[in-house]
Amino acid sequence: MEITFEELLNKAKEVSKNSYSPYSKFKVGAAVLYESNKIYCGVNVENVSYGITLCAERTAISSAIAQGEKTKIKAIAVYSPNQKNCLPCGACRQWLAEFAPDDTSKLRVVLEGCKGEAVDWGLDEIFPDSFKFTYCEPN
């Protein structure tokens, strides 16, 4: 049976406890569901050199790639105990686009709504036009 969005959000909630965020104190957990039906989790990993911090979404996707995942992303749940509706930052949206199905509305971004419920958005809604690398020889 397929995992529900509520269950995926619970995985993000559980893993957010492992966040390494001593500087911002803003914990984030992410759980990514692939077409293979495998789930990979990640947390934000901060650094004393603030700008090289990694977001939870990208550590989750990196973990999937390192473990050999080859399918597309079906859904990602993002959770922070410090903020409801914790939407992915712009850089993470571009990362999601890299591994999204051709129809990006099929990639669902699942968040905790104001009342604790699971709310989902299509990647197409929150990142309508990603950067694409189409190289042309200069004239």
Ligand code: THU
């Ligand atoms: N953060 C994420 O993990 N994901 C996002 O999409 C945005 C921000 C983290 C980075 C930093 O550790 C903390 O949240 C505050 O910006």
